[in-house]
Amino acid sequence: MSNTDDAPQKTILVGRFHGAFGVKGEVKLESFTEPADRILKYQPWLLRDAQGRERTLAGVRGRSSPKGLVVHVPGIEDRDAADATKGTELYVPRSALPPPAPGEYYWVDLEGLRVVNVEGVDFGRVSHLFATGANDVLVALGDRERMIPFVAPDYIRSVDFDAGVVTVDWDADF
Known part of the structure; x- marks a missing residue:
């Protein structure tokens, strides 16, 4: 134990x-x-x-x-x-950090979550995020690396911490 x-x-x-x-x-x-x-x-x-x-x-x-x-x-x-x-x-x-406001996330809390698209295709796990100036980018590592703009609800459909899943609207071939 x-x-x-x-x-x-x-x-x-x-x-x-x-x-x-x-x-x-x-x-x-x-x-x-x-x-x-x-x-x-x-x-x-x-x-x-x-x-x-x-x-x-x-x-x-x-x-x-x-x-x-x-x-x-x-x-x-x-x-x-x-x-x-x-x-x-x-x-x-x-x-030590205060809880994030509703709809906001600390990047570190997203790292390791599974990433699936709206069709159910598994993209792997959140490796890290980075800022570009225009928007933040979520990096999913699985069969390959995918960089997905962290823009909700356009590309980031939901973040479910209980299930450990980020659902994205992103083409599996892109």
Whole structure:
């Protein structure tokens, strides 16, 4: 029998450090949250550097600048230390995020769901989603990769979390 309290929590990538901003140890932060500064509310963060080392970080303060979000990280006091953070990714537990509004989804919640079209053809599973500027795109991996515009109800007909299925209006041959 397994204890669900011991099960690892799903984490979500919410940002990435881009190195030094100025000479006083501030760090440029690319935020994947909307609005960008909301990332500051989701602390503590799990940091993962390029070598895969992880640590927890809290107490970060930040501000918006014309070049994006700039943060002060406890323990980083100079440009060299700030530059050393470049490429570090920031994760939070999925449970730290508020529930999405009706009809909205966190991409991470869609990953792994089965994708079928309205005729019942199985397209595989949601691999990931990405933004194009015009609309988001759902990538289904099965017998081959399919990229489906995440536009409801035109192409995305329904998302059923209970059944674990995304139903799409998409030609199986396309």
